[in-house]
Amino acid sequence: MRIVFMGTPEFAVPSLKLLLEQKYNVVAVVTQPDRPKGRKKTLTPPPVKEAALSFGLPVLQPERMRSAEAVGALEQLQPDLIVTAAYGQILPKALLDIPRLGCINVHGSLLPKYRGGAPIQRSIINGENKTGVTIMYMAEGLDTGDMISVVELPITDEDTSGTMFEKLSIAGAELLGATLPSIIAGEAKAVPQRNEDATYAPNLTRDDEHIDWSKSARALFNQVRGLSPMAGAFTYLNGEVFKIWNCEELGNGAAKASAKAPGTVIAADNNGIQVQTGAGILVLKNIQPAGKKPMNAAEWLKGSRLEAGTLLGDGGTV
Template structure:
C-alpha cells in the first residue's frame, strides 16, 4: 500500500500523523507552497509541510496541481491510494485516475451539506447545531463523490471555528483510521450523495467578515464565532475598522427607538450594541491600530459615549 497524502492546514495534520502511526506507507506528501505571513510577510511553510518534514517524509509543493509537471511528479510515486484533507486545490482527472484504489477525502461537514472550502466556518455562521466529518471518494465535481463513512459532532454556543477545527480534525483522523481497512480490502460501501440536498460553503470573503447591524443579535453572535480566531468580524467606529473577536447575546434591554449599531452602554461586562433584533455585547475587540483586548480594558483609556453609532462609514 503506497499512499500519497495531500493536505495543507492544521486540520490535516492529525490525519497524516495517524497514517504514519498506523504504519501505512506514506511515500510522499503534497501541500501548498510556502506563503508570506504576518506584517513582515515572512515566508512560512504550511502546517502539513512542517509535520511531514518532522516525520521524514518527502514533500511536493506544486503551485498548480493541474499542471502536467505536478501530475507527473505525483505519478512517479506510483500511489495505490491518495488521501486528501483540506488540500486546497481541486484535483484534475489525471490525478484522480492515478491510484488503483482511488482518491479519498476527509471533508469537514456532513455531506451533501456544505460542499466547498469553508464548511466549518459557514456551519457556525449559519447557526447549525451540529456538523461532522465525511470520508468520501473524490470525483471531478466539488465534493460530489460517493460517501464512505461519517461522524456527527454537536456545535455548542461556546464553540468557535477554532474549537470546531480541532474537534473535527481529531474526529476525521479517527474516522480515517477506522475506514481505511475496508477501503484497502475493497469492501467500502460507496453511497451516492443526494444532490438535491446539497448546500455550499464557498471560501470566505471580506464581505462575509463585515458586521451588518440590521441582523439579529443571534445572527451576529454566530458570525463572530464563525470567524474566530482566523479573520475576525469587523465594523467601523468613527470611520476606522473595529474588529470584534468575542461577544454575547444579551437577554432583553434593547431599545425600539435605537438604530441598529447604536451603543446602548459600556461597562466591565462589555459594550452593549443595538441590533436589528436584540442586543449584542462586545467582549473582546480590536480597535484600529491596536492589539486584540478585552473591551473593559479598552474602555479604561477610551471614551465611548452612549448613542455612538458603529458601522458609520469607510470602505473595507
C-alpha cells in the same frame, strides 16, 4: 501499500499523523506552496509541510495541481491510494485516475451539506447545531464523490471556528483510521450523495467579515464565532476598522422596547460594550481597535472614551 497524503492547514495534520502512527507507508506529502504571512510577509510553510518534514517525509508543493508536471510527479510515485484533507485545490481527473484504490477525502461537513472550502466556518455562521466529517471517494466535481463513512459532532454556543477545527480534525483522523481497512480490502460500501440536498460553503471574503448591525443579535453572535480566531468580524468606529473577536447575545426582548438605531452603543462598562442590533443586544467582550492587538473590551474602556449613543458601522464601506 503506497499512500500519498495531500493536505495544507492544521486541520489535516492529525490525519497525516494517524497514517504514520498506524504504520501506513506514506511515500510523499503534497501541500500548497509556502505563502507570505503576517505584517512582515514572512514566507511561511503550511502546517502539513512542517509536520511532514519532522517525520522525514518527501514534500511536493506544486503551484497548480492541474499542471502536467504536477500530475507526472504524482504518477512517478505510483501510489495505491491518495488521501486528502483540506488540500485546497480541486484535483484533475488525470490525477484521480492514478491510484488503483482511488482518492479519498476527509471533508469537514456532513455532506452533501457545505461542499466547498469553508464548511466549518459557514456551519457556525449559519447557526447550525451540528456538523461532522465525511470521508468520501473523490470525483471531478466540488466534493461530489460517493460517501464512505460519517461522524457527527454537536456545535455549542461556546464553540468557535477554532474549537470546531480542532474537534473535527481529531474526529476526522479517527474516522480515517476506522475506514481505511475496508477501503484497502475492497469492502468499503460507498453511498452516492443526494445532489438535490447539496449546499455550498465557498471560501470567506471580506464581505463575510463585515458586520451588518441590522441583523439580529443571534445572527451576529454566530458570525463572530464563525470568524474567530482566523479573520475576525469587523465594524467601523470613528472611520476606522474595529474588530470583534468575542461577544455575547442578550436576547431579543430589549430590541422591541428600543428606538435606537442598529449599531448604537447602549452602554459601555465593565461588562463590555452593549450594541443595539436589528433584534436584540450584542455585548462585545473581546475587541481590536485599529492599530492595536486584541484585548478585553472592559480593559480598553479604561483608557478610551466610548459614550452611549455612539454609532458603530458608519465609518465607510467594505
